Amino acid sequence: MKDNxxxxxxxxxxxxxxxxxxxxxIDDNKNYPFKIGMSVEKDLHAHMTLTTRAFYRLAKQKGCLDGYYQYLNGKISRNDLFKSHEEIYRSVFKETLEGPCELGKDNDHIHARVKELTENHNGPKILIGGPPCQAYSLAGRSRNAGNKNYVPKEDHRHFLYKEYLQILSIAKPDVFVMENVRGILTAKVENQLIFPQILKDLQNPSEITESEACPSYQIYSLVEKTEEGDKSTADKLNYLIKSEEFGIPQARHRVILLGVREDIQQIPDILDKNxxxxxxxxxAIGDLPKLRSGLSKKVDSYDAWQEVVSKNAExxxxxxxxxxxxxxxxxxxxxDLNRKETVHKNKSSNQLPKHLKQWILDPELNLVLNHETRGHMESDLLRYSFCALYGEQRRFSPKAENFPTKLAPQHQNWNSGSYNDRFRVQLANKEATTITSHISKDGHYFIHYDPKQCRSLTVREAARLQTFPDNYIFEGNRTNQYTQVGNAVPPFLARQISEIVFSLLKKHYGNL
Ligand SMILES: C[S@@+](CC[C@H](N)C(=O)[O-])C[C@H]1O[C@@H](n2cnc3c(N)ncnc32)[C@H](O)[C@@H]1O
Structure with missing residues (x-):
């Protein structure tokens, strides 16, 4: 790694x-200034995805992507790919810490690597990623509300962010970018909002970690400008980023904090909505090959599926x-629809706007990865047909009260509260609703807008709505892949954030 x-x-x-x-x-000199030194992930399949992607990046830099495309084509295995490029593999294996690692459990290994990397690098360094706070999330809280034995104070996930503070204390980065669900803004432990406390902790990490002295940080918003000389406003700022305002085909609303070390006297820009x-x-997805869903609990074939969908129309x-x-x-x-397509025949028919065309499509790739449907029950397919048709004609997704009684599922909460939009069609002419990791459980919130395909979204369609490039492959089985896609920060949004961080560091260092 070079000093700059x-x-x-x-x-x-x-x-x-x-x-x-x-x-x-990519900076003005056509260089990639941000170099990932380490990624920490505990889940085996997400870790595999990270490693494959790290391989892609390094192989691209070295101009030897042939093996990678052969792997995507199914011509060689992942092992063969890595074996045939041992030097690249050794480097990326190190980047992903030689295997899945859990913060809190594998701290010796993780901390040692953070020290090694930061002590050997004289240039700027940043920390990205946020501790997952499922316990803060709105869904998590309503689930926990029914659990008499749930004691928020004892939920260790509330305190995973302290692991994060510990790394902050060791790495002392110039900048950190911390992402979290919007529920973090309103979550309470023992009736106290935790967000102000988190802001305080992030401003002065060493007060919590009691480890090596850590510098203080100023917390900035990426959507509301802090004025020069007005640094006392951290707890009054709006930190909620609405992805759809930044060219992402999805209404994903997330809290993202930008921490800048106190000695850096630069105020970051904010994201530009225009x-x-x-x-x-x-x-975003209209050009992807058309597919049919599978039939669960029945012999599955095109003819059987076609019969079910036609009967539903009747x-x-x-x-x-x-x-x-x-x-x-x-x-x-x-x-003649299939459940899976691997060739991208209609690539040129895509309607992606310019910014996403460049970002998502790969001229070298004529494949579609991770594009296979799941199976559905016959009764759900009838609801999917109705939802897709309703969405097309009425321009909104039907709630329980809009469903014909005959189509209502046998669920006692169907007409009340959170279940009344148990089925949701992703409208063709609007941005998608948030792609969450719930998509790994069933497809009911993620019904494709086209009634003639009568199905839920594939992993690749969800990945498109998250703005993952088409050559980004997700490892593991389909459920693992859905979970990964639903968990991610949209890469194209992250790229816009990286621009702000780069510009701030460039102003500070002058010679990047
Ligand atoms: C919300 S996702 C992060 C998404 C990521 N920032 C992205 O943009 O793709 C949170 C991830 O943290 C991982 N995780 C949870 N607890 C962990 C721990 N203690 N150590 C390491 N990884 C952990 C989960 O497996 C999950 O993949």
């Missing part, structure tokens, strides 16, 4: 969405006053 490279330490890396944004930033147009679901056409005009032909499935 920016060392990146990525914690809780998931599949590497945040890291991808930083690692892909650069990229809004992007709809159809623009059933819907006999229902009255259901809020939509059911034209059966509109619901007739496409001919």
């Amino acid at each position: 490279d920016i060392l990146v330490i990525d914690l809780f890396s998931g599949p590497g969405g945040l890291g991808e944004g930083f690692a892909s930033y 650069i990229y147009p809004k992007v709809s679901v159809k623009e 059933t819907l056409s006999k229902l009255h006053n259901i809020g939509v005009d059911v034209n059966k032909t509109h619901l007739q499935p496409y001919k």
Whole structure:
């Protein structure tokens, strides 16, 4: 690593969405200034994804991507790929800490590597990634509310951020970028909001870690400007980033904090809402090959599926006053659909806006990765047909009260509270709703807008809505892949953040 490279330490890396944004930033001299020195991830499959992607990056830099594309094509195995490029593999294996690692459990190994990297690097360094706070998340809290034995103070996930502070104390980075769910703003432990406390801790990490002296940090927002000389406002700022305002085809709202070490007298820019147009679901995924869903609990074939979907069209056409005009032909499935496609035949028909075309498409890649549907029950397919048709005609996704009684699932909470939008179609002409890791459980919140495909989104479609490049492969089985995609920071948003961090460091160092 050169002195003017920016060392990146990525914690809780998931599949590497945040890291991808930083690692892909290209400066005016056509260099990639951000170099990921280490990624820490405890999940085996996310770790595999990170390692494969790290391999891709290094092989690209060295101009030897042939093996990588052969791997994507299924011509060689992942092991063979790594064996045939041992030097690259050794380097990326080190970057991902030689295996999955858990903060809190494998601290000796993790801390030693942080020390080694930071002590040997004279240039700028940054820390990215946020501790996962499922316990803070709104969903987590409503689930826990019914659990009499749940004691928030004893939930160790509340305190994973202290592991983060510990690394902050060791690495003393110039800048940190910490991401979290919006629920962190309102989460309470023993009736006290925890967010102000987190801000305080991040401003003065050594008060908590009691380890080596750590400098203080000024916390900035990426959506609300701090004025010169007005540094006492950290707890009054708005930290909520609405991804759809920044060219992402998804209404993902996340808290992102930017910490700047106190000796750096620069105020960061904020994200610019006026650069990229809004992007709809159809623009983002419309070119991907059409697929049918599978049939669970039944022999699965195109003919059987086609029969079910056609029968559903018939059933819907006999229902009255259901809020939509059911034209059966509109619901007739496409001919000869498969559950999986690997060749991207319609690539040139894509409607991606310019910024995402450049970011997502790879001219060398004629494949579609991770594009295979899951199976659904017959009764759910009827609901999917209805939702897709409703979304198309009414331009919103039907809630429980909009469903015909005949289609209501046998669920006691169906008409109340959080279950009444148990089925949600992702509208063609709007941005998607948040792609969460719940997508790994079932597809009900992620119904494809096209009634003739009658299915939920594939991993690749979810990855597109998260702005992962098409050559980004997700390892593990389909459930693992969905979880990874749902967990990530949209890489294209991360790239915009990296630009702000680069500009701040450049102003400070002058010679980057
Ligand atoms: C929200 S995801 C991070 C997403 C990532 N920043 C991205 O943009 O792709 C959080 C990740 O932290 C990992 N994780 C949770 N606890 C961990 C721990 N104690 N040590 C290491 N990784 C952990 C989870 O497996 C999960 O993949």
